[in-house]
Amino acid sequence: MTLLSIKLFSCAFEGKKVLQSLNLTVEKGQVLSILGSNGAGKSTLLKCILGLTDKNAQLDGDIEISGHSVFQQPLLAREQLAYVPEQPAVYGHLSALENIRYFLSLSSTSQVSAPIEAYLKQVGLLQEAWDRPCSEYSKGMKQKVMLALALAKQAKLLLMDEPNSGLDPQATDELNQIILQCKNNGMGVLVVTHDVLSAMSFSDQLYMLSNAQLQPISIDQSTLTLDNLKKMYQGQA
Amino acid sequence: MKHELILLLKQRSVLLLLLISVALTSLSLLNGWQNISHMRAQISHAQLEEQRQRERQLVAYADQGKIDAGEVGYYVFHYVYQHPSEWSFIALGNRLVTPYVQRIRLLGLQGQLYDGESHHPEYVMLGSFDYAFWLVFFSPLLCIALMHDLKASEFEAQRLKLLASLVKNPFIFWARRIFIRWVLIFMTLIIPLAIFSILKNLTLPSLIVIITTTCLYTLFWTMVCIMVSLRARALNASLNAILLASAWLLVCVILPNLSQLWLNDRYPAQDGSQIALQHRQLVHGAWDLEKTDTLNPFYEIYPQWQHTPPVTGRFHWKWYYAFQHMADVRLTSNVMAREHALLQRHQATISLGLILPSIWVQRSLEDIAQSNIIHLLNHRQQITEFHNRLRHFLYPYLFEEKALTSQEFGHMPAFEH
Numbered sequence: 001m002t003l004l005s006i007k008l009f010s011c012a013f014e015g016k017k018v019l020q021s022l023n024l025t026v027e028k029g030q031v032l033s034i035l036g037s038n039g040a041g042k043s044t045l046l047k048c049i050l051g052l053t054d055k056n057a058q059l060d061g062d063i064e065i066s067g068h069s070v071f072q073q074p075l076l077a078r079e080q081l082a083y084v085p086e087q088p089a090v091y092g093h094l095s096a097l098e099n100i101r102y103f104l105s106l107s108s109t110s111q112v113s114a115p116i117e118a119y120l121k122q123v124g125l126l127q128e129a130w131d132r133p134c135s136e137y138s139k140g141m142k143q144k145v146m147l148a149l150a151l152a153k154q155a156k157l158l159l160m161d162e163p164n165s166g167l168d169p170q171a172t173d174e175l176n177q178i179i180l181q182c183k184n185n186g187m188g189v190l191v192v193t194h195d196v197l198s199a200m201s202f203s204d205q206l207y208m209l210s211n212a213q214l215q216p217i218s219i220d221q222s223t224l225t226l227d228n229l230k231k232m233y234q235g236q237a
Numbered sequence: 238m239k240h241e242l243i244l245l246l247k248q249r250s251v252l253l254l255l256l257i258s259v260a261l262t263s264l265s266l267l268n269g270w271q272n273i274s275h276m277r278a279q280i281s282h283a284q285l286e287e288q289r290q291r292e293r294q295l296v297a298y299a300d301q302g303k304i305d306a307g308e309v310g311y312y313v314f315h316y317v318y319q320h321p322s323e324w325s326f327i328a329l330g331n332r333l334v335t336p337y338v339q340r341i342r343l344l345g346l347q348g349q350l351y352d353g354e355s356h357h358p359e360y361v362m363l364g365s366f367d368y369a370f371w372l373v374f375f376s377p378l379l380c381i382a383l384m385h386d387l388k389a390s391e392f393e394a395q396r397l398k399l400l401a402s403l404v405k406n407p408f409i410f411w412a413r414r415i416f417i418r419w420v421l422i423f424m425t426l427i428i429p430l431a432i433f434s435i436l437k438n439l440t441l442p443s444l445i446v447i448i449t450t451t452c453l454y455t456l457f458w459t460m461v462c463i464m465v466s467l468r469a470r471a472l473n474a475s476l477n478a479i480l481l482a483s484a485w486l487l488v489c490v491i492l493p494n495l496s497q498l499w500l501n502d503r504y505p506a507q508d509g510s511q512i513a514l515q516h517r518q519l520v521h522g523a524w525d526l527e528k529t530d531t532l533n534p535f536y537e538i539y540p541q542w543q544h545t546p547p548v549t550g551r552f553h554w555k556w557y558y559a560f561q562h563m564a565d566v567r568l569t570s571n572v573m574a575r576e577h578a579l580l581q582r583h584q585a586t587i588s589l590g591l592i593l594p595s596i597w598v599q600r601s602l603e604d605i606a607q608s609n610i611i612h613l614l615n616h617r618q619q620i621t622e623f624h625n626r627l628r629h630f631l632y633p634y635l636f637e638e639k640a641l642t643s644q645e646f647g648h649m650p651a652f653e654h
Binding site: 047050052075078081082083085086087089091093094098101102103105106107146 | 239240241243244247248249394395396398399400401402403404405406410
């Protein structure tokens with residue numbers, strides 16, 4: 001089942017192509033990672049998938065989430081996805097439980113299948129932290145809150161922007177495990193990241209976004225050398 | 238809505254701000270009430286004093302038998318009161334700078350009327366901390382504090398994309414956020430007001446008008462905040478705060494002050510104290526005039542007293558009261574011009590209120606509090622009418638040189654408003 005379908009999608013600002021004729025699909029239970037240098041257009045692609053493009057952007061092609069076009073049916077499309085930003089944007093003065101309750105109150109998910117506590121347990125957030133204000137949390141703990149929100153929202157597609165940036169190795173490992181757990185639960189996951197090693201550990205497919213285009217990368221340890229990566233980042237491969 | 242309320246009220250700074258607003262609203266009401274209570278106490282005290290004085294005079298004059306009307310006119314003071322209305326505490330307005338108890342004698346009225354009109358510079362500069370002052374000047378700052386960073390705070394916390402990915406309808410989302418903030422601000426203003434009006438047993442219709450005025454004014458500032466903090470590029474909270482503070486400065490301070498300057502320039506009015514001074518100069522000048530120079534014009538106005546016993550000797554009460562009154566007559570055009578200018582200013586203020594909400598609120602609350610210029614002029618008119626009644630009561634005794642009996646003295650007019 002195709003959860004995300006990007007069809008010949010192009011995006012330009014004032015005539016300058018940022019994304020050009022992209023084609024990408026994320027299936028149920030599949031994790032895809034997109035690598036790319038700073039300014040390659042990764043965040044623009046995420047914004048486009050969220051349907052939050054600037055008014056002056058020239059768009060071509062389409063992006064569908066579970067069959068709903070993000071441009072034609074943005075509300076239906078957004079209902080299917082959960083977004084975890086690079087900086088976990090929780091409200092610092094609210095607890096994890098209050099944050100999730102608040103964010104769920106904004107979304108169309110009026111009923112959750114399990115108590116919020118169950119999702120917090122699932123992502124491995126320690127119980128003693130649940131009622132503490134999130135301003136006291138580490139970045140990893142905040143990421144877990146955002147992931148618990150994604151699970152509570154029962155999203156089919158999970159979009160993650162640089163999920164590992166600023167995390168220590170242990171927190172990175174925990175996060176990678178949660179991503180795999182989401183994959184095993186049948187979610188589709190699209191990760192935009194710089195962390196090649198992590199991406200290799202949980203991704204079914206890696207892509208490199210360079211020169212406004214997506215190039216698939218083989219997850220083969222022997223071909224994915226530092227030199228090759230450098231060339232790919234520079235758009236020479 | 239419940240979650241939005243939790244989100245807002247869990248912020249200590251917001252809670253503190255709202256509590257401060259409740260405290261200051263209550264303080265403004267209490268301060269206004271205290272001012273008015275002081276006025277009422279002073280009026281009661283003066284009424285009691287007047288009654289005692291009158292009783293003492295009655296006893297003294299009863300012993301005396303015959304009473305000289307000239308002496309009654311000169312030595313007997315009559316108290317006139319500007320009673321505060323039920324809701325005067327809401328906007329003290331002109332009450333702070335005009336006397337609420339005055340002692341009037343048969344002497345020239347204008348000198349007595351404007352004698353107390355020396356404006357306290359501190360009051361004129363700052364006004365008093367009453368509900369109108371709090372509402373006009375500070376409630377906009379409350380709106381600005383709670384609404385300047387609606388979008389910017391989310392952008393700065395990098396939450397805007399997350400929210401956009403979650404909300405079903407951005408319009409409803411922002412409307413709900415704004416509505417909750419407005420309701421909380423509105424409540425901090427009207428709950429103390431409503432409790433106060435219940436405790437003091439005040440009338441409902443005026444309360445409803447004040448609540449409506451508060452509602453409309455806070456809504457106006459909410460709209461201003463929306464225009465600034467939800468505009469497309471409203472992503473810098475500091476810039477929004479500066480823009481909104483500038484709007485506040487313009488609407489609440491600069492434009493009303495410029496309007497005041499324009500009104501003063503467009504409709505010039507003599508100061509009351511100037512009229513009092515002119516009156517005094519006319520009265521002093523009259524001592525050096527020939528008595529006929531005063532009495533002939535007086536008899537032209539009151540021919541009924543022309544054929545009464547002639548004025549003899551160096552001093553005569555008839556002549557004295559005639560030149561007192563003629564000073565009033567000579568200043569009539571000045572007084573009328575002043576009152577006309579004040580009325581024109583009032584009318585212009587009403588028009589200005591249609592475009593400047595701060596002026597509209599101040600004027601509306603002063604209307605309810607009966608502390609505007611119309612009520613002041615009405616009060617002056619009542620004093621003038623009373624003074625006329627007093628003159629018409631004593632003139633027959635004065636000009637026909639009849640003494641009053643103590644019984645007749647007891648029927649002297651009293652100020653009844």
